[in-house]
Amino acid sequence: DFSNRQNRFLSLTDVSSQYLQMIEGKTKQDPYYPTYHVAPHHGLLNDPNGLSFFNGKHHIFYQWFPLGPVHGLKHWYHVSTEDFIHFEDHGIALYPDCEFDSHGCFSGAAFAEGGMLHLFYTGNHVTEEGIPNPSQVYASMDKHLNITKGRPIAHAPAPGFTHNFRDPVVFKRENIYYMLVGGENKDGEGALALYQGESMQQLSFQGKVTTDLPDAGYMWECPNYFEQDGRGVFIFSPQGELETDKYNFNNVFSVAYVLSDPLDVRKLHYEGKQYIELDKGFDFYAPQTYEDERGRRILIGWLGNSKSDYPTDENMWAHMLTIPRQVTLQRNRLVQQPLEELKKLRLGAETLEQEHNLSSRAFELELSVDPDFTLTFSNRKGESVTFSSNGEEYCLDRSDMTHTFAETYGTKRYALRKYKENHRIRLFMDSSSLEIFCDYGETVFTSRIFIEDLEYLKSDGASGTLYNLGSIT
Numbered sequence: 001d002f003s004n005r006q007n008r009f010l011s012l013t014d015v016s017s018q019y020l021q022m023i024e025g026k027t028k029q030d031p032y033y034p035t036y037h038v039a040p041h042h043g044l045l046n047d048p049n050g051l052s053f054f055n056g057k058h059h060i061f062y063q064w065f066p067l068g069p070v071h072g073l074k075h076w077y078h079v080s081t082e083d084f085i086h087f088e089d090h091g092i093a094l095y096p097d098c099e100f101d102s103h104g105c106f107s108g109a110a111f112a113e114g115g116m117l118h119l120f121y122t123g124n125h126v127t128e129e130g131i132p133n134p135s136q137v138y139a140s141m142d143k144h145l146n147i148t149k150g151r152p153i154a155h156a157p158a159p160g161f162t163h164n165f166r167d168p169v170v171f172k173r174e175n176i177y178y179m180l181v182g183g184e185n186k187d188g189e190g191a192l193a194l195y196q197g198e199s200m201q202q203l204s205f206q207g208k209v210t211t212d213l214p215d216a217g218y219m220w221e222c223p224n225y226f227e228q229d230g231r232g233v234f235i236f237s238p239q240g241e242l243e244t245d246k247y248n249f250n251n252v253f254s255v256a257y258v259l260s261d262p263l264d265v266r267k268l269h270y271e272g273k274q275y276i277e278l279d280k281g282f283d284f285y286a287p288q289t290y291e292d293e294r295g296r297r298i299l300i301g302w303l304g305n306s307k308s309d310y311p312t313d314e315n316m317w318a319h320m321l322t323i324p325r326q327v328t329l330q331r332n333r334l335v336q337q338p339l340e341e342l343k344k345l346r347l348g349a350e351t352l353e354q355e356h357n358l359s360s361r362a363f364e365l366e367l368s369v370d371p372d373f374t375l376t377f378s379n380r381k382g383e384s385v386t387f388s389s390n391g392e393e394y395c396l397d398r399s400d401m402t403h404t405f406a407e408t409y410g411t412k413r414y415a416l417r418k419y420k421e422n423h424r425i426r427l428f429m430d431s432s433s434l435e436i437f438c439d440y441g442e443t444v445f446t447s448r449i450f451i452e453d454l455e456y457l458k459s460d461g462a463s464g465t466l467y468n469l470g471s472i473t
């Protein structure tokens with residue numbers, strides 16, 4: 001019973017193997033469980049962590065609470081892949097087994113160098129008096145995937161920050177390592193702290209990074225920073241109120257990005273002036289990016305959101321990661337495209353009919369859409385999800401699903417259409433997730449959808465191909 005908070009801090013050793021088998025059984029027989037997305041064997045997955053290309057493989061870690069569909073004691077779980085089709089399962093990478101991470105190994109990042117993968121994460125420790133004391137912890141992984149947990153490199157929130165202080169990310173410039181940590185400053189504003197040093201294990205606090213951004217919530221989670229084409233790209237997951245309108249920031253928590261001149265580490269200044277919502281769907285949070293050996297910048301996010309119960313909770317699991325996406329800068333925007341490797345999941349092509357019977361719930365659509373179009377995914381009872389456009393805007397409507405949830409935040413999401421003329425969009429459906437790439441990747445909707453026995457796709461103003469997709473293994 002996880003409504004009892006105490007139970008959220010139970011550890012794997014407190015439960016029987018029968019219990020774990022039971023919840024894994026429930027999870028795997030859930031028809032909403034995905035086939036080509038990374039998802040937990042049971043329990044709750046949230047943020048992707050430590051995304052990296054290391055020793056010939058893509059490494060993906062994620063936040064995991066094994067015992068149930070709640071935010072409990074977090075571990076880092078680890079999988080790797082060469083091609084995003086075949087995955088190796090490495091099990092738990094980081095256990096919350098030290099005093100400094102007694103209440104969870106929280107999110108963080110990786111940095112590959114010198115034949116090692118260097119890991120940085122937040123040790124969530126709450127004192128006996130109930131006072132949270134987060135620290136930023138170093139760990140390392142060698143080529144045989146042996147992980148050695150190091151020690152905290154920053155023992156407490158930086159001066160000027162509250163205990164909402166976490167999710168380190170590290171980069172290097174001219175032999176100096178920099179670590180950014182997201183947080184809340186003493187005035188209750190989202191803020192970023194900068195550390196630097198000549199050794200990754202010895203970084204010292206430089207100060208708070210100033211920006212020209214308008215207020216964005218009270219706490220910045222999961223900062224991610226990279227440079228491309230001479231620009232500094234900053235992605236973050238702000239908590240708290242953001243300015244919203246019909247088209248922007250309607251989720252309980254959203255993800256924003258900023259394009260600007262690169263971060264000035266000497267002046268501790270990043271001059272970004274405006275932030276833009278990264279994804280227009282209902283369920284997208286805490287993405288990270290990394291560069292692979294081919295120089296591609298790859299983004300993976302959490303295909304979920306906090307603060308809502310999800311229909312799969314009753315089967316003891318929650319959430320999955322998004323498909324991997326390549327991100328580029330185009331037309332002064334961050335553009336996302338499904339990673340090319342995913343084409344290898346295609347099993348066969350069907351020409352889309354106006355009333356199409358779906359033979360699988362794992363498929364991709366590559367469609368050319370008119371200014372006005374409607375796509376309706378439904379079952380025999382007429383329960384449905386609709387994605388449409390009237391030429392000016394897109395609308396994703398999930399008000400009529402079998403299982404609605406998070407209605408407090410609305411059941412429709414809108415985005416202004418950037419390319420009003422006929423153009424090609426791509427949609428990925430996987431049992432209970434839908435990722436839609438429109439406007440050549442400039443407008444993306446990432447969402448969970450829950451239609452029992454999904455069977456039909458009805459379309460109007462759209463033509464193209466449906467590919468059933470195989471599973472990742």
Ligand code: FRU
Pocket residue numbers: 046047063074106107108122166167221222285286
């Ligand atoms: C974001 C987040 C992070 C934190 C982690 C804990 O979803 O709250 O800030 O490190 O999840 O699981």
